[in-house]
Amino acid sequence: MGLENYRRSVSEAKHASILKAGRDVFLRDGYSRAAVSDIARDANVSTATLYKHFRSKEELFDAVLQEAYEADESDSIAEGADTEDLIVAYCMRVLQSQYERRVHALLRIIIAEVPKAPQRARHLYENFVTPRHVASAQALERLVALGKLKPHDTYYGACFLGGVMKEYLVWPALFDASMTLPDNAEAIVRQAVRAYLELYGA
Amino acid sequence: MGLENYRRSVSEAKHASILKAGRDVFLRDGYSRAAVSDIARDANVSTATLYKHFRSKEELFDAVLQEAYEADESDSIAEGADTEDLIVAYCMRVLQSQYERRVHALLRIIIAEVPKAPQRARHLYENFVTPRHVASAQALERLVALGKLKPHDTYYGACFLGGVMKEYLVWPALFDASMTLPDNAEAIVRQAVRAYLELYGA
Amino acid sequence: MGLENYRRSVSEAKHASILKAGRDVFLRDGYSRAAVSDIARDANVSTATLYKHFRSKEELFDAVLQEAYEADESDSIAEGADTEDLIVAYCMRVLQSQYERRVHALLRIIIAEVPKAPQRARHLYENFVTPRHVASAQALERLVALGKLKPHDTYYGACFLGGVMKEYLVWPALFDASMTLPDNAEAIVRQAVRAYLELYGA
Amino acid sequence: MGLENYRRSVSEAKHASILKAGRDVFLRDGYSRAAVSDIARDANVSTATLYKHFRSKEELFDAVLQEAYEADESDSIAEGADTEDLIVAYCMRVLQSQYERRVHALLRIIIAEVPKAPQRARHLYENFVTPRHVASAQALERLVALGKLKPHDTYYGACFLGGVMKEYLVWPALFDASMTLPDNAEAIVRQAVRAYLELYGA
DNA sequence: CATGAATGAGTATTCATTCAT
DNA sequence: AATGAATGAATACTCATTCAT
Numbered sequence: 001m002g003l004e005n006y007r008r009s010v011s012e013a014k015h016a017s018i019l020k021a022g023r024d025v026f027l028r029d030g031y032s033r034a035a036v037s038d039i040a041r042d043a044n045v046s047t048a049t050l051y052k053h054f055r056s057k058e059e060l061f062d063a064v065l066q067e068a069y070e071a072d073e074s075d076s077i078a079e080g081a082d083t084e085d086l087i088v089a090y091c092m093r094v095l096q097s098q099y100e101r102r103v104h105a106l107l108r109i110i111i112a113e114v115p116k117a118p119q120r121a122r123h124l125y126e127n128f129v130t131p132r133h134v135a136s137a138q139a140l141e142r143l144v145a146l147g148k149l150k151p152h153d154t155y156y157g158a159c160f161l162g163g164v165m166k167e168y169l170v171w172p173a174l175f176d177a178s179m180t181l182p183d184n185a186e187a188i189v190r191q192a193v194r195a196y197l198e199l200y201g202a
Numbered sequence: 203m204g205l206e207n208y209r210r211s212v213s214e215a216k217h218a219s220i221l222k223a224g225r226d227v228f229l230r231d232g233y234s235r236a237a238v239s240d241i242a243r244d245a246n247v248s249t250a251t252l253y254k255h256f257r258s259k260e261e262l263f264d265a266v267l268q269e270a271y272e273a274d275e276s277d278s279i280a281e282g283a284d285t286e287d288l289i290v291a292y293c294m295r296v297l298q299s300q301y302e303r304r305v306h307a308l309l310r311i312i313i314a315e316v317p318k319a320p321q322r323a324r325h326l327y328e329n330f331v332t333p334r335h336v337a338s339a340q341a342l343e344r345l346v347a348l349g350k351l352k353p354h355d356t357y358y359g360a361c362f363l364g365g366v367m368k369e370y371l372v373w374p375a376l377f378d379a380s381m382t383l384p385d386n387a388e389a390i391v392r393q394a395v396r397a398y399l400e401l402y403g404a
Numbered sequence: 405m406g407l408e409n410y411r412r413s414v415s416e417a418k419h420a421s422i423l424k425a426g427r428d429v430f431l432r433d434g435y436s437r438a439a440v441s442d443i444a445r446d447a448n449v450s451t452a453t454l455y456k457h458f459r460s461k462e463e464l465f466d467a468v469l470q471e472a473y474e475a476d477e478s479d480s481i482a483e484g485a486d487t488e489d490l491i492v493a494y495c496m497r498v499l500q501s502q503y504e505r506r507v508h509a510l511l512r513i514i515i516a517e518v519p520k521a522p523q524r525a526r527h528l529y530e531n532f533v534t535p536r537h538v539a540s541a542q543a544l545e546r547l548v549a550l551g552k553l554k555p556h557d558t559y560y561g562a563c564f565l566g567g568v569m570k571e572y573l574v575w576p577a578l579f580d581a582s583m584t585l586p587d588n589a590e591a592i593v594r595q596a597v598r599a600y601l602e603l604y605g606a
Numbered sequence: 607m608g609l610e611n612y613r614r615s616v617s618e619a620k621h622a623s624i625l626k627a628g629r630d631v632f633l634r635d636g637y638s639r640a641a642v643s644d645i646a647r648d649a650n651v652s653t654a655t656l657y658k659h660f661r662s663k664e665e666l667f668d669a670v671l672q673e674a675y676e677a678d679e680s681d682s683i684a685e686g687a688d689t690e691d692l693i694v695a696y697c698m699r700v701l702q703s704q705y706e707r708r709v710h711a712l713l714r715i716i717i718a719e720v721p722k723a724p725q726r727a728r729h730l731y732e733n734f735v736t737p738r739h740v741a742s743a744q745a746l747e748r749l750v751a752l753g754k755l756k757p758h759d760t761y762y763g764a765c766f767l768g769g770v771m772k773e774y775l776v777w778p779a780l781f782d783a784s785m786t787l788p789d790n791a792e793a794i795v796r797q798a799v800r801a802y803l804e805l806y807g808a
Numbered sequence: 809c810a811t812g813a814a815t816g817a818g819t820a821t822t823c824a825t826t827c828a829t
Numbered sequence: 830a831a832t833g834a835a836t837g838a839a840t841a842c843t844c845a846t847t848c849a850t
Contacts, residue, residue, distance in 0.1 A: 006850065007812065014813090030314055032234030036841060046815045051842065105317075111376050112314025115232055115307075121377040129377075160397065163369030167361045171368070175323040175331075177316050191358065195401055213830090238824055248832045249825080259824065410829070411833065418834090434721055436638030440820060450836045455821065509721075515780050516718025519636055519711075525781040533781075563773045564801065570777070571769030579727040579735075581720050595762065599805055617809090642845060652811045653846080663845065 015053050018043040022054075023064045027105045031061060031113050061109075062120065068106055069128055077139040083148040083201065084193055090139065091161065091189045094132075095169055099181045104173040111174075133158050152200045164192040217255050220245040225266045229307045233263060233315055263311075264322065270308055271330055279341040285350040285403065286395055292341065293363065293391045296334075297371055301383045306375040313376075335360050354402045366394040419457050422447040427468045431509045435465060435517050465513075466524070472510055473532055481543040487552040487605065488597055494543065495565065495593045498536075499573055503585045508577040515578075537562050556604045568596040621659050623649040629670045633711045637667060637719055667715070668726065674712055675734055683745040689754040689807065690799055696745065697767065697795045700738075701775055705787045710779040717780075739764050758806045770798040 021043035025034045036057050040047040054060035075097075077090040098104065114121045136158035143149045168188045173179045182188075223244035227236045238259050242249045256262035277299075279292040300306065316323045338360035345351045370390045375381040384390075425447035429438045440461050444451040458464035479501070481494040502508065518525045540562035547553045572592045577583045586592075627648035631640045642663050646653045660666035681703075683696040704710070720727045742764035749755045755763075774794045779785040788794075 011813070028317060030234075030317055032232070032314075033318065035839080037839095047841085048816080048843075049814055052813070057841065108313050108316055111310050112232060114310055114377060114379050115230070116235070118379060125374070125377045129373075156393070159369045160366055160394075163365035163367075164362055165365070166373070167365030167368060171331075172327065174313050175316060175327045177320055192362075195362065198401060199397055237822085250827085250832055251830085253825070254830075408833095415834075432721060434638070434718055436636070437722065439818085451820085452822075452837080453835055456834070461820065512717050512720055515714050516636060518714055518781060518783050519634070520639070522783060529778070529781045533777075560797065564770055564798075567769035567771075567773030568766055569769075571765045571772060575735075575772070576731065578717050579720060579731045581724055596766075599766065602805060603801055641843085654811055654848085655809085657846070658810080 011053075014043070014045055014049065018045060018050055018053055018060070019063060019067060022060050023067075026061060026064060026109055027102060031057075031109050036060075058117070065106065065110070065120075065124065068101060068103065069124075071101060076135070077143065079146070083143060084190070084197055086143075087161075087193045087196070088186065088190050091165060091193070092186055094136075095165065095181060095185060095189070098170075099173075104170060104179075105177065108174060108177075133162065136162065147202055149197075150200050150202055157196065157200060161192055161196055164195075165189060216245070216247055216251065220247060220252055220255055220262070221266060221269055224262050225269070228263060228266060228311060229304060233259075233311050238262075260319070267308065267312070267322070267326065270303060270305070271326075273303060278337070279345065281344075281348070285345060286392070286399055288345075289363075289395045289398070290388065290392050293367060293395070294388055297367065297383060297387060297391070300372070301375075306372065306381075307379065310376060310379075335364065338364065350404055351399075351402050352404055359398065359402060363394055363398055366397075367391060415457075418447070418449055418453065422449060422454055422457055422464070423467060423471060426464050427471075430465060430468060430513055431506060435461075435513050440464075462521070469510065469514070469524075469528065472505060472507065473528075475505060480539070481547065483550070487547060488594070488601055490547075491565075491597045491600070492590065492594050494540075495569060495597070496590060498540075499569065499585060499589060499593070502574075503577075508574065508583075509581065512578060512581075537566065540566065551606055553601075553604050554606055561600065561604060565596055565600055568599075569593060620649070620651055620655065624651060624656055624659055624666070625670060625673055628666050629673075632667060632670060632715060633708060637663075637715050642666075664723070671712065671716070671726075671730065674707060674709070675730075677707060682741070683749065685748075685752070689749060690796070690803055692749075693767075693799045693802070694792065694796050697771060697799070698792055701771065701787060701791060701795070704776070705779075710776065710785075711783065714780060714783075739768065742768065754808055755803075755806050756808055763802065763806060767798055767802055770801075771795060 018039065021039045022034075025039045025042060029035075029038075034057075036050065037047055039060070040050045043050065050060070054063060075090065075093050077086050080086055110121055110124055133155065137155040140149060140154040140157050144151050144154065165188070169181070169185055220241065223241045224236075227241045227244060231237075231240075236259075238252065239249055241262070242252045245252065252262070256265060277292065277295050279288050282288055312323055312326055335357060339357040342351060342356040342359050346353050346356065367390070371383070371387055422443065425443045426438075429443045429446060433439075433442075438461075440454065441451055443464070444454045447454065454464070458467060479494065479497050481490050484490055514525055514528055537559065541559040544553060544558040544561050548555050548558065569592070573585070573589055624645065627645045628640075631645045631648060635641075635644075640663075642656065643653055645666070646656045649656065656666070660669060681696065681699050683692050686692055716727055716730055739761065743761040746755060746760040746763050750757050750760065771794070775787070775791055
């Protein structure tokens with residue numbers, strides 16, 4: 001079955017190159033303005049081949065999103081001496097991952113497409129946003145169990161931290177495609193965490 | 203010159219009706235999918251007339267935004283007995299105004315167009331988002347002056363309050379076009395304000 | 405309202421030229437192979453203008469058919485001395501009209517599209533084929549009333565005459581796009597009419 | 607060479623399955639809309655294999671037609687007591703065979719393709735339609751020889767009978783893909799045969 | 809010999825913008 | 830000043846045919 005293996009590997013390579021080109025073009029142009037023919041050209045593939053791999057522009061975009069979700073391995077708060085440092089480090093890891101994976105640019109497209117594809121936005125919210133909150137809440141819960149935090153509504157706590165961080169570090173990124181994680185990001189995070197610990201620290 | 207006045211008033215009426223139709227169509231279809239001819243039809247005006255008033259689709263959209271900014275008359279925190287109630291009421295007014303004026307739908311379009319029109323997003327952020335924070339910070343500053351709050355970084359305070367509220371009441375609305383201000387909005391706001399007052403209340 | 409009249413006349417001229425170009429291209433290439441862009445080019449019009457006049461390729465084709473139906477003014481059998489000659493002349497007029505208007509070529513397209521557009525074929529059959537039979541039957545009925553023919557089932561009679569004529573002069577034309585009304589057409593018709601009169605002549 | 611035989615039989619089986627699938631798809635979708643890849647899939651064969659067996663879509667369609675011609679074994683009028691019954695039975699056999707073999711659907715495609723492939727239509731007419739007339743004429747000639755019919759132009763006779771039958775039972779079927787041989791078909795045929803016998807019966 | 813993947817040349821349709829009147 | 834008609838460029842998607850393995 002050498003032939004079959006060969007074909008599969010070629011096919012997978014093309015699949016990946018289309019996905020990558022799709023990601024790039026969607027990020028550059030948004031959904032509506034992205035031209036399928038551009039994506040095909042960037043992937044060194046004919047449009048017909050592209051359509052062999054993905055049944056429609058929409059399906060290709062969903063695949064791009066899917067890949068981004070899957071790369072989002074959930075992290076957790078490490079254990080150790082200083083609670084403040086631990087939470088700050090956790091928040092920074094999440095932020096760095098999001099900036100690296102250009103999550104904000106993808107969010108921009110999803111948000112843009114909300115009126116035409118509300119189910120996609122809902123799907124994303126349920127599978128990407130909410131789980132992140134839950135994971136963060138669980139991480140905080142563990143700190144409560146360890147006696148590092150007072151017992152409290154940790155889901156609210158996660159939203160509290162997430163909200164303040166978003167205000168400074170996500171919200172502006174939605175409006176500025178070139179924004180990178182600023183140098184004072186850690187200071188901002190630390191300020192939020194301190195406020196949080198003042199309220200809920202043990 | 204009654205004739206001239208008449209003409210000007212007719213022209214202004216057309217201008218306004220184009221703006222209104224533009225707003226409606228952009229909100230309904232987003233930027234890319236909105237058709238200039240649809241807007242002209244809805245405004246009972248020929249496309250050529252529309253182009254006499256606005257040099258391009260983009261300029262028309264900017265005018266729609268401009269109008270929305272201007273309608274956003276800044277509010278302030280009333281003075282009175284209970285600080286918590288005052289801040290909650292202020293936040294609720296801001297939220298209600300945003301939901302009523304469908305700000306989230308406009309934001310969605312602006313965000314969508316960030317890669318193509320980054321200067322618009324920057325302009326909006328500088329003229330719409332930041333001033334709101336400043337105004338809120340000033341309102342809080344007044345409460346400090348009145349001895350209702352401890353002296354603290356009120357700009358951070360505004361972001362704190364704004365971030366938590368956004369997390370619950372703006373962020374989800376970006377992902378769900380049909381979302382209305384939920385019944386428990388005030389409870390959510392109050393919870394944020396209480397946390398805030400616990401930290402910074404006098 | 406000179407402007408309006410001018411515009412209308414220009415618009416009607418374009419409409420007519422699109423219809424004519426459409427007819428020509430459909431007749432040449434059939435429905436599936438006919439390219440809307442070809443039609444537009446032949447009509448000296450952009451495709452967008454074509455789409456202003458006709459909402460779709462299908463609608464344009466229906467309009468071409470409609471025009472052909474409408475040109476089909478029903479004829480009748482003249483009165484006069486020799487019954488055979490009268491019927492022969494009537495049949496020849498019908499045939500000539502059909503050949504001139506290239507009805508067979510249109511029928512070819514309609515027949516081709518039966519699986520995809522059965523309602524169009526039904527519509528045509530009900531509005532074009534059946535009425536022709538009825539008209540012929542009525543014409544024969546008049547000859548019965550005049551005592552030129554024995555009383556008989558004239559609808560069957562019309563089908564009898566029509567069937568024999570079709571066998572020789574329509575059926576082959578469906579299979580040969582270049583076929584013209586042959587020189588011996590009148591002889592063929594006369595032979596059919598004679599057989600008919602032998603059966604039903606007074 | 608058992609291996610060779612095996613290979614040939616496999617190849618022939620594929621050939622046949624392609625032909626069958628081709629027939630089905632062409633009948634379902636017409637020529638232009640039929641997709642070669644659909645045919646290959648239905649035949650459980652790769653497109654490349656299909657192209658090994660048939661050099662082009664057109665050639666495949668011709669082969670489908672060829673097969674349909676060949677299945678059309680010519681029938682003849684039986685001998686026996688009642689001439690009317692014999693002719694009626696003969697006509698009915700022809701009609702039934704045509705309905706069963708879905709000849710009208712194939713004709714529709716051929717007619718559709720006349721402008722692009724006139725030689726095919728001519729070929730079909732010469733090898734399928736005319737021979738049928740000749741065969742019918744010969745059958746009638748035999749009845750003349752047996753003294754059942756008066757001497758007459760039997761080719762005209764065949765066209766006469768064929769024409770009337772077509773008018774009622776073939777022409778409408780071209781315009782209605784779902785039409786089946788109607789219950790009163792025999793009555794219609796009998797009426798035509800009676801008229802015929804009134805003219806040419808011995 | 810058989811294959812599945814690849815493709816280039818199409819197809820119908822849309823839309824922001826201009827122009828003759 | 831106002832219009833409705835006109836357009837060229839673009840877009841997502843399809844398909845008969847070929848080719849490397």
